[in-house]
Amino acid sequence: MADVAVSAPVTVVNRRFRSLRPLLREPRVVWAGGFLIALALVAIFAPWIAPKDPLEQDLMMASLPPIGFEGYEPGYYLGTDDLGRDVLSRIIFGARIALTVSLVAASLAGLIGSLLGLASGWYRGWTDRIVSRLVDIWMSFPPVLLSVLLVAVMGAGLHSVIIAIAIIDWTRFSRVVRAETLAQSSLDYVTAAEAIGFSRRHILWREILPNVAPVIIALLSLEMGIAVIVEAILSFVGLSISSDAPTWGGMVAQGRQVLHESWWVLVFPLVTLFATVLAFNLLGNGLRNALDPVMRR
Amino acid sequence: MTPPLVSIEALSASSVREGGTPVLRDVSLTLERGEVRGLVGESGAGKSTIAKALLGILPETIRITGGWLRFEGRDLLTMPSGELRAMRGRDITLIPQDPQTALNPARTIEAQLTDGLRMKLGLRGTALHARAIELLEEVQIREPDRVLRSYPHQLSGGMRQRILIAAAFAPGPKLVVADEPTTALDVTVQKEILRLMRRMQERHGTAVIFVTHDLGVVAKVCDSVTLLYAGKVIEAGTTADVIERPQHAYTKALIAAGPRYDRPGQGLEPVPEAIFRQLRAELAGTAAKGAP
Amino acid sequence: MTLTSVFNRLAMAVLTLLGVGLVVFVLLRVVPGDPVAMMISPSATPADIAALRAHYGLDLPLAEQFFLWLRDLLHLDFGTSISLRRGVLQLIGERLPATLELTFAALVFGILAGGIVAVAGVLLRRTPLEAVMDFVNGLFLAVPDFVWALALVLLVGVLWPIFPLSGRLDPALSTDFYTPFYLLESLARFNWTDVGDVLAHLVMPTLALGLPLAAVIARTLKEALGEAMVQDYVLLARLKGMSETRLVLQEALRNAVGPTLTLTGVQFTFMIGGTVIVERIFAYPGIGNMAIDAVINRDLPLIQGIVLVFGALFIVINIAVDLIADRLNPRQLHG
Amino acid sequence: MVELNRRQALGLGAAAFISGLLSGRLAVSAAESSTLTIAFNANLPSFDGTTGPSAVNPAIQAIYRSIFDQYIGQKPDLSFEPGLLTAWGWNDDKTKVWMDVRSGVTWHDGTPLTPEDVVWSLERAGDPATGNPVANVWASIGNFTIDGQRITGDVKSFDPTIFKWMAFLTGYVLPKAYYTKVGAAGFEAKPIGTGPYMFDAYEGNSFLRLKANPNYFGGKPAFDTVVFKFVTDPTSRVAEIESGSSDVTLEVPYEEYDRLRKKEGLAGVSPPISDIGMLFITNVEPMLDKNVRLAAHHAIDKAGIVKKLLRGYGVPIDTLEAPEYEAYDASIKVGYDPKKAVELLSASGYSTEKPVKFTIQTTRGLKPKDYEMIQAIVGMWRKVGIEAEIEVYDIAKHFELRMSHKLAPAAFYNWGDAIGDPTTSTGFAMFSKSPHSAWKSDDVDALIGPLWAEPDEAKRIAGWKAVDKYIAEQGYVIPLLQYVQPILYKSTLKVTPNTSSALQPTLISKS
Numbered sequence A: 001m002a003d004v005a006v007s008a009p010v011t012v013v014n015r016r017f018r019s020l021r022p023l024l025r026e027p028r029v030v031w032a033g034g035f036l037i038a039l040a041l042v043a044i045f046a047p048w049i050a051p052k053d054p055l056e057q058d059l060m061m062a063s064l065p066p067i068g069f070e071g072y073e074p075g076y077y078l079g080t081d082d083l084g085r086d087v088l089s090r091i092i093f094g095a096r097i098a099l100t101v102s103l104v105a106a107s108l109a110g111l112i113g114s115l116l117g118l119a120s121g122w123y124r125g126w127t128d129r130i131v132s133r134l135v136d137i138w139m140s141f142p143p144v145l146l147s148v149l150l151v152a153v154m155g156a157g158l159h160s161v162i163i164a165i166a167i168i169d170w171t172r173f174s175r176v177v178r179a180e181t182l183a184q185s186s187l188d189y190v191t192a193a194e195a196i197g198f199s200r201r202h203i204l205w206r207e208i209l210p211n212v213a214p215v216i217i218a219l220l221s222l223e224m225g226i227a228v229i230v231e232a233i234l235s236f237v238g239l240s241i242s243s244d245a246p247t248w249g250g251m252v253a254q255g256r257q258v259l260h261e262s263w264w265v266l267v268f269p270l271v272t273l274f275a276t277v278l279a280f281n282l283l284g285n286g287l288r289n290a291l292d293p294v295m296r297r
Numbered sequence B: 001m002t003p004p005l006v007s008i009e010a011l012s013a014s015s016v017r018e019g020g021t022p023v024l025r026d027v028s029l030t031l032e033r034g035e036v037r038g039l040v041g042e043s044g045a046g047k048s049t050i051a052k053a054l055l056g057i058l059p060e061t062i063r064i065t066g067g068w069l070r071f072e073g074r075d076l077l078t079m080p081s082g083e084l085r086a087m088r089g090r091d092i093t094l095i096p097q098d099p100q101t102a103l104n105p106a107r108t109i110e111a112q113l114t115d116g117l118r119m120k121l122g123l124r125g126t127a128l129h130a131r132a133i134e135l136l137e138e139v140q141i142r143e144p145d146r147v148l149r150s151y152p153h154q155l156s157g158g159m160r161q162r163i164l165i166a167a168a169f170a171p172g173p174k175l176v177v178a179d180e181p182t183t184a185l186d187v188t189v190q191k192e193i194l195r196l197m198r199r200m201q202e203r204h205g206t207a208v209i210f211v212t213h214d215l216g217v218v219a220k221v222c223d224s225v226t227l228l229y230a231g232k233v234i235e236a237g238t239t240a241d242v243i244e245r246p247q248h249a250y251t252k253a254l255i256a257a258g259p260r261y262d263r264p265g266q267g268l269e270p271v272p273e274a275i276f277r278q279l280r281a282e283l284a285g286t287a288a289k290g291a292p
Numbered sequence C: 001m002t003l004t005s006v007f008n009r010l011a012m013a014v015l016t017l018l019g020v021g022l023v024v025f026v027l028l029r030v031v032p033g034d035p036v037a038m039m040i041s042p043s044a045t046p047a048d049i050a051a052l053r054a055h056y057g058l059d060l061p062l063a064e065q066f067f068l069w070l071r072d073l074l075h076l077d078f079g080t081s082i083s084l085r086r087g088v089l090q091l092i093g094e095r096l097p098a099t100l101e102l103t104f105a106a107l108v109f110g111i112l113a114g115g116i117v118a119v120a121g122v123l124l125r126r127t128p129l130e131a132v133m134d135f136v137n138g139l140f141l142a143v144p145d146f147v148w149a150l151a152l153v154l155l156v157g158v159l160w161p162i163f164p165l166s167g168r169l170d171p172a173l174s175t176d177f178y179t180p181f182y183l184l185e186s187l188a189r190f191n192w193t194d195v196g197d198v199l200a201h202l203v204m205p206t207l208a209l210g211l212p213l214a215a216v217i218a219r220t221l222k223e224a225l226g227e228a229m230v231q232d233y234v235l236l237a238r239l240k241g242m243s244e245t246r247l248v249l250q251e252a253l254r255n256a257v258g259p260t261l262t263l264t265g266v267q268f269t270f271m272i273g274g275t276v277i278v279e280r281i282f283a284y285p286g287i288g289n290m291a292i293d294a295v296i297n298r299d300l301p302l303i304q305g306i307v308l309v310f311g312a313l314f315i316v317i318n319i320a321v322d323l324i325a326d327r328l329n330p331r332q333l334h335g
Numbered sequence D: 001m002v003e004l005n006r007r008q009a010l011g012l013g014a015a016a017f018i019s020g021l022l023s024g025r026l027a028v029s030a031a032e033s034s035t036l037t038i039a040f041n042a043n044l045p046s047f048d049g050t051t052g053p054s055a056v057n058p059a060i061q062a063i064y065r066s067i068f069d070q071y072i073g074q075k076p077d078l079s080f081e082p083g084l085l086t087a088w089g090w091n092d093d094k095t096k097v098w099m100d101v102r103s104g105v106t107w108h109d110g111t112p113l114t115p116e117d118v119v120w121s122l123e124r125a126g127d128p129a130t131g132n133p134v135a136n137v138w139a140s141i142g143n144f145t146i147d148g149q150r151i152t153g154d155v156k157s158f159d160p161t162i163f164k165w166m167a168f169l170t171g172y173v174l175p176k177a178y179y180t181k182v183g184a185a186g187f188e189a190k191p192i193g194t195g196p197y198m199f200d201a202y203e204g205n206s207f208l209r210l211k212a213n214p215n216y217f218g219g220k221p222a223f224d225t226v227v228f229k230f231v232t233d234p235t236s237r238v239a240e241i242e243s244g245s246s247d248v249t250l251e252v253p254y255e256e257y258d259r260l261r262k263k264e265g266l267a268g269v270s271p272p273i274s275d276i277g278m279l280f281i282t283n284v285e286p287m288l289d290k291n292v293r294l295a296a297h298h299a300i301d302k303a304g305i306v307k308k309l310l311r312g313y314g315v316p317i318d319t320l321e322a323p324e325y326e327a328y329d330a331s332i333k334v335g336y337d338p339k340k341a342v343e344l345l346s347a348s349g350y351s352t353e354k355p356v357k358f359t360i361q362t363t364r365g366l367k368p369k370d371y372e373m374i375q376a377i378v379g380m381w382r383k384v385g386i387e388a389e390i391e392v393y394d395i396a397k398h399f400e401l402r403m404s405h406k407l408a409p410a411a412f413y414n415w416g417d418a419i420g421d422p423t424t425s426t427g428f429a430m431f432s433k434s435p436h437s438a439w440k441s442d443d444v445d446a447l448i449g450p451l452w453a454e455p456d457e458a459k460r461i462a463g464w465k466a467v468d469k470y471i472a473e474q475g476y477v478i479p480l481l482q483y484v485q486p487i488l489y490k491s492t493l494k495v496t497p498n499t500s501s502a503l504q505p506t507l508i509s510k511s
Helices: A027-044 A087-123 A125-139 A143-154 A158-185 A188-196 A200-236 A248-257 A264-291 B047-055 B081-087 B109-113 B115-121 B125-138 B144-149 B157-169 B187-204 B215-221 B239-244 B249-257 B273-290 C003-029 C046-055 C062-074 C088-123 C128-141 C145-159 C182-188 C192-229 C232-239 C244-281 C287-296 C300-328 C330-334 D006-028 D058-067 D115-126 D176-189 D234-242 D254-261 D290-298 D302-309 D338-347 D370-384 D395-403 D426-430 D442-451 D457-474
Strands: B006-015 B022-031 B036-040 B062-071 B092-095 B175-179 B207-212 B224-229 B232-238 D035-040 D072-074 D080-082 D085-090 D096-101 D141-147 D150-155 D197-203 D207-212 D225-230 D248-250 D266-269 D272-281 D356-362 D386-392 D410-416 D477-484 D487-490 D493-495 D508-510
Touching: A027 A087, A027 A264, A087 A125, A087 A158, A087 A200, A087 A248, A087 A264, A125 A158, A125 C003, A143 A158, A143 A200, A143 C003, A143 C244, A143 C287, A143 C300, A158 A200, A188 A200, A200 A248, A200 A264, A248 A264, A248 D234, A264 C128, B006 B047, B022 B047, B022 B062, B022 B232, B036 B047, B036 B215, B047 B062, B047 B092, B047 B175, B047 B207, B092 B157, B092 C232, B109 B115, B109 B125, B109 B144, B109 B157, B115 B125, B125 B144, B125 B157, B157 B175, B157 B187, B187 B215, B207 B215, B215 B239, B224 B239, B224 B249, B232 B239, B232 B249, B232 B273, B249 B273, C003 C062, C003 C300, C088 C128, C088 C182, C088 C192, C088 C244, C088 C287, C088 C300, C128 C192, C145 C192, C145 C244, C145 D234, C182 C192, C192 C244, C232 C244, C244 C287, C244 C300, C287 C300, D035 D234, D058 D197, D058 D207, D080 D085, D096 D115, D115 D141, D115 D150, D115 D176, D234 D248, D234 D254, D254 D266, D254 D487, D266 D493, D272 D290, D272 D370, D290 D338, D290 D386, D302 D370, D302 D477, D338 D370, D356 D370, D370 D386, D370 D410, D395 D410, D426 D442, D426 D457, D442 D457, D487 D493
Parallel strands: B036 B207, B036 B224, B092 B175, B175 B207, D035 D225, D035 D248, D356 D386, D356 D410
Antiparallel strands: B006 B022, B006 B062, B224 B232, D072 D080, D085 D096, D096 D150, D141 D150, D197 D207, D207 D225, D248 D487, D266 D487, D272 D410, D272 D477, D493 D508
8 A cells, every 4th residue: 555664673672761852862753743743733723824715616716826926816825726726725724634534543553453463462372363364364455455445335534534544554553563562571571570470461551562652653653654645545546535625635636637737736735745744754763763772873 | 124014003092972082092012923912901991992993994983093003014094995905804804703693694604714715815616615625624624515505503603613713814814803702602612712723823824913801811822912901001011921920900900800721710809999090090190191 | 484384374375365255255245336236227127126136146145145155266266247247267367467467577676676776875874875865765655656657657658758658568569469478478489579568568557566665675675784784794794805885785685685575575465456556547457457447346256356366466475475585594494 | 581590589689679669659659550549438348238237338339339330320410320220110000110131231250241130139138138238128129020131020018219229328239140159258259240340459458459341331441450548547548649659539637638639739629428417316305395406406507617617618508408319498497596596595494504404425537527516516505505515426336326216415427318318318317216316206207107108209209398397497406517528639630529429430530
């Protein structure tokens, strides 16, 4: 589906991260995180920031070019689409949907995958066998086809896209978290905790989870980038969010039709989309580096 | 008069990262052809820095701040990198510390053993293979044919170290730098390896710089020894002189403390704190002297 | 891998495929969009509709439909496509080779390009160029395959038209192929005109699919190479006087390639999924192109067959990747 | 013969390989040669144009019409002309049909076309077991007898449109002897017909290559070779024509059409076709309120949509009959009147503050700008007090929902009717017993019912016009526009547009 490599970190560190300082020392985290925080603020305060109503159509104002080009109308900084809607405002409101989809879908996938991964890595035995088989079955589906099918089943819409991403991508978490849990559970601190007489469950939640958490956090960030791409792909195939609510993917699909006429309808959302995906990827890799002392060199 | 094989004159170096902490202070030593010199000191004493400088693999974090490092009269520090590379692996070779990690797990023993012969001496084909077998026999490996076909993980630690020794002596170097070659091995194997090294050295007439923290090992294989502490030469001389008549209190304490092959079971007293105080005072004195 | 473990994996593969079959079967039965609804006549009566439904066995209980499907599968009968009205197995047999040729071309491209970039990146360590390459690679990681496809259509197809935009073979070529493996067959026949034509048609879809793969490979391999380059054996080899290039290629590469290979296996299956859209854009007659038609037409037997084949491919590829990884790692070979 | 050694052979091969790589495509796609390459907008799933769902897909009729002939031909203006039948008709009391089969026609394999072929094709079409989607239409005639070139048959149930169907979907004559000999699979592998072009090579999802039929009864066709490239993605079709890889393409975005038809070496034509964009209204709340239905209709600025969104490519309409259709009644007008819409809505207690809410379903990308059009409509509705939520569905789901009468209160669809008869437009779309209708009410049924078998043609057409008028007054459906078909071609060619939307190679010639 999306090509973001998630290689299982095999390095094992028994150290909980307590301060943000190592994070701030990692430039990728600072830049990408800063961009994403800014984007989130833009999304949250969209109604105050956006110069126009993103849904307001005015066929008289259709296909206006962006600022600085001939035929530009004041107020429409990035031009308008073929229905006369303000591109900038639609990108700003689109950030709401993109961030919602990526946050909710990645969290759901992360929750399902991490729980299953933790369980199969810690309890092993039958739990592990069943979960691993499930992962195998799941991974055998071509993801694009599966997501298209799923959205066809559930009908296009925000919830369908989110559910489809969660249903397909939990395996990414499950595999990595399982490997990490397996590695952690063989370490001395776990043996020590067992010797003290903590319950299995207590050890899993209080001892192992905090040490697996950095991996999960890094994966979450990467997954959010993937979710943004998946939404774009589904929009491209004509599924995804259906109302006239602005989505970046939908804008790309729409802009592609009018590329030669009004390139700005395609280019600006596309650039925003790339920047966001890139930021999520950088943040994920930066986090992985920063939270994992052994990786730092 | 031919210059000595290695001559180090007033070599100083400092760490870039830790605020310019000196790692070598005015170190001088000479090494004649065929001589085996031990470089002794605890970790951080600067013995590895000297070895790395000789091999031209100083990390970027360490900068030479003064002095000369000559090999056959030519300054290694200013030598063009092409010449350095040509010299490396032919005139100067290394016996590494850990035989577990120093062999490429993905290549056969034969390939790795003969790298130097191929690249530096241009041997090929059956001549190469014959020389490889000869080398293995020299380091007393049985079934050399089978071993040559093996991968590193199929051999024991001692075997691997023998192969690394054979590889180091293979191109007929003038200087072998042995970087604590026995620390990763268990005691019984250590002895054999040391004996083997000495024999190889004598047969080839090669000079050896033997980096170690173990005076006992020095006593066994080295002709002369240089003792370092915090980048400064504390004591230097023939092995017999230094061991039998140590001048410096630190040397004496070390001899008293270190486990020794010649007197097993004796002397395991820690170096008294007073001696470290004295050492620190001396270093501070040098530093104070160095400052204008 | 020992014989028993290969056997175990094959047994597991069958179990997995069964699971895949069950999931897709159940999923498809709840898909809205009844294939029958699309083919009823303007004045059909409910009885006509029921008859059509029965004709395709859609009136039976779900469990029975599944059981019948499985039984037919065992006889290598994948059913008949509703929209194309031909045997599903036969259809897949015709289309799969096109997809296989495309994905393998993309795989080769991805490995070569990614490998070269990774090696170059390691050789250029600590130079400004490395940062530039890392940045570009990061950008490439964020560009999905269908966007590449669109960009390529515009660039190489229209602005600088040197490669054909659609299809797998020039319709004017009148070679009769005996197998659906056009590239292999024309190579085997030394028919260079055909080879050139097939390759020219492969260029753009291969790039679209292969560029993201190359980016992933480049990053993973570079990371692994970087780790391998600080190993003792590389240091020792450097002391033997080896050149940097040789150090990377001879000493580090084989030890670093393991994780990349595993990842490539996973990415390869993503890529096969990516054919669904890329083949569409380039009108490439592969199985992915057919898959979209099948979903649009709610052609249940065909979708089932395609998903099953995708699943089988995934399993085969991953077993193959593990076998290759074992080959490359002497420790496991002799261990 | 000169014998080459292996190295020479390889050397020659490499040269050919490189030149093939670099110049191969330039050498073969020139329009000057007698090859016509069409970048086509649909895949061809099957060569049998009489069975299976693809048989009723209007998009691929152009291909069927190239290889096969219809019983009765249809001109680009939708009027009928002799096809494989030279004459046809009913007897006076409409209990029998008669048809004269053209003589001297041969199949592509050289064997002559016989009346047996025609009878076999008709009977096969009427047999539901073969999978003909409109089998019951064909089943309305039967018991054929042959006398020389004349076929006579019984009318089992009178269908005034039966002869129109003979020029419409599934109305193709297939070779009886050949088909029985090779079977369905053999026929798919190498189909033969009587049409102007003969099957040559086929690669599913990729291309179809046809050769001219030198013995065609209508004269030898203009091109020696015709290639249909199946390029389903509109942007890719644009690239095909722009790069010169194809000679003709169709159904491209209007923006691209405008841009490219002005380009050097390219030309364009954009005829209105028998495709109607419409909103189905389902008889559920809130559509049971006539005020809401009519307000929804009055609030839509169809002319504005066509002008601004479709760049003028479309004909706004207020009935389900396009101007070319027989039952078109120009006097039926609904009109854009947002004020009236506001009044109607306020009469039912709705306003922009308290809007009436419902869902509207639409396809996305099925027809050019379909989704954008619905967005524009929703925007217009918002201004008068209608709050509609858009739901995207694909065409398969549309069929399913329509058949089970579960469409949303408003649902966008594209209705094609290439024979232009009111039964196949208004009839099937509005009659409650039809599985294709969304609005189901007795008042319409009462009007439509008697017209199905009305033997008097004039009375029949008048009846349908009355139905259309009533439907417009009641607001049971919202017709939006008649589509135009943008066709781009090299200016060295001449293209005769076809109202039925089938871009047949026979309508293209060298200029």
